[in-house]
Amino acid sequence: MTGHSWAHMWYLYMLIGLYLITPIIKPFVTKASDKDWIAALVLMFVMSSLFPTMNAMGAGLTSWMIISTPYIFIYMLGYWLCWKAPQRIVGNRFALTGVILLCLTIIVAKCYYGFNYYGYADPVTICLAAALFLLFRSLNVNWNLANRLAPYCFGIYLIHPVFINFTYKFLNIDEGLVVPIHHFFIFFLLFTLLSLCGTCILMKIPFMKKHVL
Structure with missing residues (x-):
């Protein structure tokens, strides 16, 4: 709120906003028909994901056509994917795997060749996240390792x-610009492991475990 926290803390403020807006969108969520859901999601996708991405590429669309924050759309999309997505989509693992591989190929190519990556609102990011969610939902696998790591996820997010x-500041390495691309994934795995270890240590402190993590 003061502008002095690290950039990733935006997520915490966004959560507060989504909690506050939930009572406003709940009547639609509970009463909308399947067609209403599809129409709303398509409209929000176009205005909060597709158009902003096209504008970032120089399309020059007028501002009234664009919803600058895609998070309400992503919030509602998550609900639809969890509770209302047709079984023919959820159960089609072959198609979901194809979408995931295609999205990953596009992301790797954009990173490798230095194209501007639009982040959370990018249609590729949204399609990848949705396909991954549906694929793992269809697998319905109870992974002991995932269950054991779940309590540490929020801490990893906070301290990574x-x-x-x-x-970046002490070693003068900008991992976001590292080429070739496999170095980027090495950094990703390293930072995840270090963040996991740091979270495990912090959770040994009763106050941190109870009130923060």
């Missing part, structure tokens, strides 16, 4: 920039 900033 510590290691990114250390690498």
